[in-house]
Amino acid sequence: MSGQPCDRFEREGLARMEAGLPPDDHEIGCSTCQSAREDYERLGRALAELPPIKAPEGWERRVLDSLPASQSATGRLSWMPWALGLAAAAAIVFFIWRLDRPTPGPLSVRQQVVATSSGRRADSAAVGDSIRVSTQGGSGEVRELRLYRDTTELVARCPGDPGCAIVDGAPRLTFVLQAPGSYRSLAIVGPQKAPEPAGALDEDARAASAAGASVEMSRAVDVE
Ligand SMILES: [Zn+2]
Numbered sequence: 356m357s358g359q360p361c362d363r364f365e366r367e368g369l370a371r372m373e374a375g376l377p378p379d380d381h382e383i384g385c386s387t388c389q390s391a392r393e394d395y396e397r398l399g400r401a402l403a404e405l406p407p408i409k410a411p412e413g414w415e416r417r418v419l420d421s422l423p424a425s426q427s428a429t430g431r432l433s434w435m436p437w438a439l440g441l442a443a444a445a446a447i448v449f450f451i452w453r454l455d456r457p458t459p460g461p462l463s464v465r466q467q468v469v470a471t472s473s474g475r476r477a478d479s480a481a482v483g484d485s486i487r488v489s490t491q492g493g494s495g496e497v498r499e500l501r502l503y504r505d506t507t508e509l510v511a512r513c514p515g516d517p518g519c520a521i522v523d524g525a526p527r528l529t530f531v532l533q534a535p536g537s538y539r540s541l542a543i544v545g546p547q548k549a550p551e552p553a554g555a556l557d558e559d560a561r562a563a564s565a566a567g568a569s570v571e572m573s574r575a576v577d578v579e
Contacts, residue, residue, distance in 0.1 A: 363385070363388055364387070364391035367381075368392060372392060377521030377522075377524070378392065383519075460491065462571045463493075463571060464500070464572065466487075466488045466576055467487050467488075468485070468486050469484075469487045479577045479578070479579070480578045480579075481532075482533060482534065482578060484531075484532050484578070485531050486502075487527065488513070488527070488540045489525065489526075490544070490571070491525065493571070494569075495568065497546065498544050499512065499542075499548075500513040500526045500528050500541070500543075501540065501543070501552060501559065502528060502530055502540050503538070503555075504538055505536045506557065507556070508536075509554050513526040513527070514526060516528060532578045536577075537575045538575065539556060540573040542571045542572075544568060544569045544570075545569065546568075547566070547567070550562045556572065
């Protein structure tokens with residue numbers, strides 16, 4: 356690894372973000388790209404919150420008049436529609452991006468047993484079964500799911516775990532249960548990345564909450 360900071364978000368991730376696509380595998384594993392995304396999301400929010408501004412009458416003429424006289428009139432005028440088009444496109448992108456976000460309900464987290472061969476109830480499972488954890492609602496750009504066994508052992512994170520997928524901007528974790536115990540998930544949604552987990556459910560929930568995030572825990576699934 357060289358000491359060069361990663362610029363892949365600018366080269367690839369930004370286009371994905373604008374297209375509404377989830378972070379790719381590289382971005383999920385790259386802290387530089389993740390923080391670049393956070394910066395662009397912050398920028399997007401800041402632009403979206405700007406009050407509408409009406410341009411003063413005759414501003415185009417004043418801009419043209421202030422340019423050095425050596426530039427030909429054709430030269431000046433040829434880039435104007437292009438620049439205005441670009442500015443309009445940027446405004447539209449942010450407008451749509453904002454419209455695209457539905458008003459969120461309260462944060463909730465759902466933990467479901469899937470592919471159970473044993474025909475058990477939804478809140479109990481056997482080693483070898485899978486559970487799927489998903490979250491809805493809450494407001495904030497940074498969403499994370501953490502799955503704990505017996506409330507003291509962090510067994511998976513989303514983003515971060517191979518069983519993690521980002522669906523419509525929200526993390527969804529599918530996890531194969533490899534050991535008996537009581538499994539519970541923690542959903543964290545906030546304006547910034549939550550503090551790194553210390554490993555215990557209650558402690559991590561408190562730390563995230565203290566950092567300004569909304570947190571929600573699932574019901575426990577008991578695995579025999
Ligand atoms: Zn990167």
